[in-house]
Structures are given as structure tokens and as C-alpha cells.
Amino acid sequence: MEEDIAPHRSRLPTPGGPTGLSRIPGPPLRWSSPLGAPAAPTKRSCLSVTLRRAGGCGGGPPWERLRGPAPITPVPPRPRPTAAEGPQRRGSPGGVEAAPAAKMWVPCSLPRSGPVESKNEAAMSELVPEPRQKPVVPMKPMGINANLLGYIGIDTIIEQMRKKTMKTGFDFNIMVVGQSGLGKSTLVNTLFKSQVSRKSSGWNREEKIPKTVEIKAIGHVIEEGGVKMKLTVIDTPGFGDQINNENCWEPIEKYINEQYEKFLKEEVNIARKKRIPDTRVHCCLYFISPTGHSLRPLDLEFMKHLSKVVNIIPVIAKADTMTLEEKTEFKQRVRKELEVNGIEFYPQKEFDEDLEDKTENDKIRESMPFAVVGSDKEYQVNGKRVLGRKTPWGIIEVENLTHCEFALLRDFVIRTHLQDLKEVTHNIHYETYRAKRLNDNGGLPPMTVETEENHESNL
Amino acid sequence: RKSVKKGFEFTLMVVGESGLGKSTLINSLFLTDLYPERIIPGAAEKIERTVQIEASTVEIEERGVKLRLTVVDTPGYGDAINCRDCFKTIISYIDEQFERYLHDESGLNRRHIIDNRVHCCFYFISPFGHGLKPLDVEFMKAIHNKVNIVPVIAKADTLSLKERERLKKRILDEIEEHGIKIYHLPDAESDEDEDFKEQTRLLKASIPFCVVGSNQLIEAKGKKVRGRLYPWGVVEVENPEHNDFLKLRTMLITHMQDLQEVTQDLHYENFRSERLKRGVLVPVIQQLHTEVLEVT
Numbered sequence: 001m002e003e004d005i006a007p008h009r010s011r012l013p014t015p016g017g018p019t020g021l022s023r024i025p026g027p028p029l030r031w032s033s034p035l036g037a038p039a040a041p042t043k044r045s046c047l048s049v050t051l052r053r054a055g056g057c058g059g060g061p062p063w064e065r066l067r068g069p070a071p072i073t074p075v076p077p078r079p080r081p082t083a084a085e086g087p088q089r090r091g092s093p094g095g096v097e098a099a100p101a102a103k104m105w106v107p108c109s110l111p112r113s114g115p116v117e118s119k120n121e122a123a124m125s126e127l128v129p130e131p132r133q134k135p136v137v138p139m140k141p142m143g144i145n146a147n148l149l150g151y152i153g154i155d156t157i158i159e160q161m162r163k164k165t166m167k168t169g170f171d172f173n174i175m176v177v178g179q180s181g182l183g184k185s186t187l188v189n190t191l192f193k194s195q196v197s198r199k200s201s202g203w204n205r206e207e208k209i210p211k212t213v214e215i216k217a218i219g220h221v222i223e224e225g226g227v228k229m230k231l232t233v234i235d236t237p238g239f240g241d242q243i244n245n246e247n248c249w250e251p252i253e254k255y256i257n258e259q260y261e262k263f264l265k266e267e268v269n270i271a272r273k274k275r276i277p278d279t280r281v282h283c284c285l286y287f288i289s290p291t292g293h294s295l296r297p298l299d300l301e302f303m304k305h306l307s308k309v310v311n312i313i314p315v316i317a318k319a320d321t322m323t324l325e326e327k328t329e330f331k332q333r334v335r336k337e338l339e340v341n342g343i344e345f346y347p348q349k350e351f352d353e354d355l356e357d358k359t360e361n362d363k364i365r366e367s368m369p370f371a372v373v374g375s376d377k378e379y380q381v382n383g384k385r386v387l388g389r390k391t392p393w394g395i396i397e398v399e400n401l402t403h404c405e406f407a408l409l410r411d412f413v414i415r416t417h418l419q420d421l422k423e424v425t426h427n428i429h430y431e432t433y434r435a436k437r438l439n440d441n442g443g444l445p446p447m448t449v450e451t452e453e454n455h456e457s458n459l
Numbered sequence: 460r461k462s463v464k465k466g467f468e469f470t471l472m473v474v475g476e477s478g479l480g481k482s483t484l485i486n487s488l489f490l491t492d493l494y495p496e497r498i499i500p501g502a503a504e505k506i507e508r509t510v511q512i513e514a515s516t517v518e519i520e521e522r523g524v525k526l527r528l529t530v531v532d533t534p535g536y537g538d539a540i541n542c543r544d545c546f547k548t549i550i551s552y553i554d555e556q557f558e559r560y561l562h563d564e565s566g567l568n569r570r571h572i573i574d575n576r577v578h579c580c581f582y583f584i585s586p587f588g589h590g591l592k593p594l595d596v597e598f599m600k601a602i603h604n605k606v607n608i609v610p611v612i613a614k615a616d617t618l619s620l621k622e623r624e625r626l627k628k629r630i631l632d633e634i635e636e637h638g639i640k641i642y643h644l645p646d647a648e649s650d651e652d653e654d655f656k657e658q659t660r661l662l663k664a665s666i667p668f669c670v671v672g673s674n675q676l677i678e679a680k681g682k683k684v685r686g687r688l689y690p691w692g693v694v695e696v697e698n699p700e701h702n703d704f705l706k707l708r709t710m711l712i713t714h715m716q717d718l719q720e721v722t723q724d725l726h727y728e729n730f731r732s733e734r735l736k737r738g739v740l741v742p743v744i745q746q747l748h749t750e751v752l753e754v755t
Binding site for chain 1: 476477478479499500501502503505506538539540541542543545585586587588589592593594597614616617618619620687688689690691692693694695700701
């Protein structure tokens, strides 16, 4: 049984935990996200297993590798999900999509929702493990007599995936971009509740602001609830700090493409690794200076160039400098500016798969960019110890939603959309890159990739 | 007494990246709204814009003392992606005012020379950074021989007290490291009273000033104060424990005269000697010069 890995995202829900990490492949519950009411459980309980994978099978979340050696068939790369594919991916509870071509399963309702309707039976008869146009998984054909009169135990796959993930862990690569002093390192440390980013609390005499943008990747292993996450924080010191900042985004774009290239190279190897190490940037947090006016020209330029290459999540840094009205006004202005200039930040509207996605993401998009405050210090407030900033006129509580939107950002990035970020990176950004590379040369000529010169790995 | 009747003229230039709170601070300092119809351009417009010079004059009268204050604003500074040419416009403006004064001074009718020279420049440093940026350093070095620089950190409500101290120290260290000459308050005369001496000491120790500007009245502790209302508390503009606004205002008012003098005696004279070395201003003066040279 496979989880769906088509060029769109299927999101495995992650009920919130201390950082939500332990539940990445958790039971298909719908947690209550801070942004909205919990959705109906039935939707999540469906496991749609439409296998439609454009292009080769590469690395990705470990559970994608659970299937056996799937044949790669030359398929014209389809980086973007077309409208037609959308509805087929996830079925409505109990519904069946009789889609053409390699469809292994139909979306079925799991025992939780009662016995499967008869429509499923007909669809199930389509189960044929034939390598066709799209790579499929060789499966044992199920009997036609699949009236679920009893409990089969299909839902235990969730548990199996969970166990696998716990064993292998997963990668997450987050990049932070913004002028120095905007609190990038503090925010990342606050997000993952650990010292994953070395604070450059002032450039020392010996350590000046770099003349060009540097890329510094530092890896950490974070463990929670038995799940290991290999977190890599990619810092970009020097961005926007010079007098002349022309093209200062180029080293960043180059780095991102290099990671795609690295992955591509692994993917096309004859003897491939079982699990390709994923160094691709899954998420880029872009820090906007809280001027209260508008975006800066550099912000616009950066996001214009990079929003098509990586998932950009803009955040308003050091938001404790704005009152509530100023915040709302500023956010509106920024959203408008981004829209007018055709910049799509994550979650991108064009990748919303269904109505549910759209409503949820619309809500998120309306409240972005999140105005955040970060801190690694704790203070006593009303008898509780909270993360915050102490000033003569009060204590700013980082996790208090009336003070700032840090909790929203954290839940968004880690608890609800972590998997989605990875999938969009893999299924869309990476595929776009791959398609471009394949089309450009009709093959894969060698491209120089900077290896470990620029990376510090502290594992 | 006569000068009091005549009134004072003072030109204050304000320089800093957009969004650092410059306009709010100026409005707060002089309890006025100098920018009533202000439109803030978006990022796309800023890409095309170059640095502008906008001078607004306001007449303030308090207890019989008239002040004709000109605030010279520099929108566009620090906005562009490439700020290499950021300060050309500003330096030209300062030089132009000197040139004009020199011309008037060398002219026949010297009774009513209008002094539009820039007497003081508030340079706004971002509270979000770790200290001075390369642009800050370059700009200050380019104008420190032409105008009195008073470094100011606005939007100081984003800093905790410790961060504030650290930032101030950092900036002072960097100013010294790069040899930037900022305006130094003169020490109090020995015949001044203790209070004044103490005040001067305090002022000197607080540079650069960390200020918060606002003209909004907020209810705090039973009274109405100018401040900013946050969910976690109220920042009071005129509370010395919250920020250095009062110190900045005091410094400006009590040292207005001194700022003018230093501009005249130091910066203007610098400009004048450089200028005269380079070229002829008025033939009569040139002749006098050559005569002096012939004598020596």
C-alpha cells in the first residue's frame, strides 16, 4: 500500500505536540489548528493511493521508499498538477474516482466510517499491478470479494509508516534570509526550541559583515517522541547588508539550484542509494524589516527571483515595534504589494488541491506574513514561565497570540505544513528544475556542483 | 535681547532609511505635523526613485521666543538596492547652502543674510541591526566635516534596556574605530550650577539617543500621555525610563546656539577655505587675497 506521491501534496496530518514532530506520520486525526476549526475526520481517514508519478522515483520521505523497485518509465515530466488530476487524488469519503490509467486503489472509507460501498468493489477489480504509463507498485491482487465484512487492518499502514519514520527519521532544510540583526537566528532557535542557529549577536571586531553573501548550512538532529529529525538551518549572512546589494540573491539562488542538481544526479544514477540524502531547501523564511511603510525594493527583487524556485514564507521580524493597527495595515500593504508584483508565497494558490485545502490555506494566506517576535529567554508571567522579552513597560510573550504571531508561524511550519513544504519542494520546484535540465540538454551533462566546501556540518 | 526679538533660524536635516520613525520623531519633537499630506510610496516606486531633498519650514513661538525651523528631509536615502550614489544629492545640498552663504557674505549688502546652512543632522540608525551598517559608516564619514552629526536610534521600543546599552556601546565603538566625528556637547562651564553640570554629563553619557516618537495620546496610569499602546503595555514618549526623547529634546533646545556656532566656526570655515583655494568668488576678494599673498 502506498501513500500517494503524485505531483501534488497529500498531507499527513500532524497533531500538535510540543513541536509536533513526533506525529509527522501520525494517525490520521485532524488536530485543531490555531487558524480554524477542526475539519471533519472522514476526509483524513481516507487513504488515497493513486499512483501517478511523473518522472523517476527519487528520495523523499522515507515511507515513499517502502515500495519495491519500481520501474522508471520515460514520462514527459509534469511538474504542475493539472486541474484534471486534482479531484482524483483524494477521494471524497466513501467515494470512488474511476480515473483512467494506473489507478491502484480507489479512495475508500476506512472501517471507521463503516463498510465500504459497493462502488469500491468495482473499482477494486481494476487492481492490476502492471507497469504501465505511470510507475505502479507491484501488488498482490486482492480478491474481488472484498466486501469488508470484517476488519482487515488496512488502517494499520499508518502505524507501519509511523514506525518506519521513527526508525529512519526525516530531513528538513530551512533557509533564513534577511538583513543582519532582524532576529533570524533567535527565531529559528525559538521555533525548534534549541540552539540550532548560532547567533551573530554583533559582528566581532574580527568578524566583519561579509562582503558577499555567504551560505552557511548547519545540521542538527532533533529528537522528540522517538522521531528523529535532521534539521538543517541554512543561514545567509551578508544578504542586504552592503551599500550595493545588486544581485545579492544570486548566491542564494545558486545554492538552491545546486541542491536540486545534487539530488538529480543521485536520482539518475544506475546504482541508486535507497534513500537519497535530501539537502534541498524545503522552506525559505524571508525576514521583512518592520518599517511600517512597505516592502523594500530589495525584498521585492529577492522574492520575485526566488518564489518560483523555493517555498518562500515571508515573516515580519521584530514585530514588537508595531502596534496592532500598524501591524494590520502593514500586513495588508505587503500582501497587496506582493500580489501586484505577481509574487506567490507559500502556500501558493495554484497548488491548492481541493476546496478544503483552499479554505484552510486562504485563511493562512490572509494572515500572512506573520508578525513574529523571537526569544530564548524565559520570564515569569502570572505564575508561568514563558518565553519573552522584558521591557520597562511590560513583558512581550512570544507564544501569546495577542502579542505576536509566533505560535501561528510555528504551527504552520512545523505542525501542519511541514510535510507539505517538503512535498511541494519535491513535486513541484524540484520537478520544474529537473524538467528544465532535461529539456535543456536532452540528457544530463555534468554540471559542477560545489560539494562540502561551503558547508559546516555539525551532526 | 535683540536676537530674541529677531528670532532664531535653525536648519535641521534628517537622514535615515525609510521606516525608521524619522517623521514621527520630528513631529513629536516640535509638537506639530510637518507632513500632513504624506503618501508613502510602495517598493516598486522606490526602485525608480533617487534621493530627494524636501525642506519644510515652520515657525514656532514659545514664551516670546520665535524660532524659524527648517527641517530638511531626505526621502529615498538607503532605499535603493544599490545605494552607492545615495549621498551625492545630500552632500550637494549641504554644499549649496554653504556656497550661497559664502556668496552672500562676500556680497555688498550683508545685512540680511539668510542662513540656510544645515546646522545639525540627525542621522537615524536602525535599532534592528547589530550596530552601524556599511552605509551608515560611509555616509557619516562623507559629511562629518560639513555638518554636526547627532546619531539617533529611533523606534527604541523594540529594544530591551540591556540591548539598548549594548547597541549604544557598539555604535560608539564603531564611530571611534572609523574615525567618525560626531557632534560633541561642550562641557558645562565651571561657573554653571551643579544641576546644569549634571544634566550635561547625563546628556553626554546617553549619546546616541534611543528615542520613541509619538503624538498620540494614550491613557496610562490615570493620565493622558503621548505614547504607543501595545498589548503588553504603554510606551511613554516623555518618560525618561522608557526612552531618551526628553534628553534629545533638551539637548537640541539648550544647544541650538552652540550647534549654530560650530557650524559657523568649524564647518563653514572649512568649506570656505577649501572653496577659496579652489576658485575665485568675487574679484575684489580675489584681489585682496593676492595682495595679502604678495605681502607675505
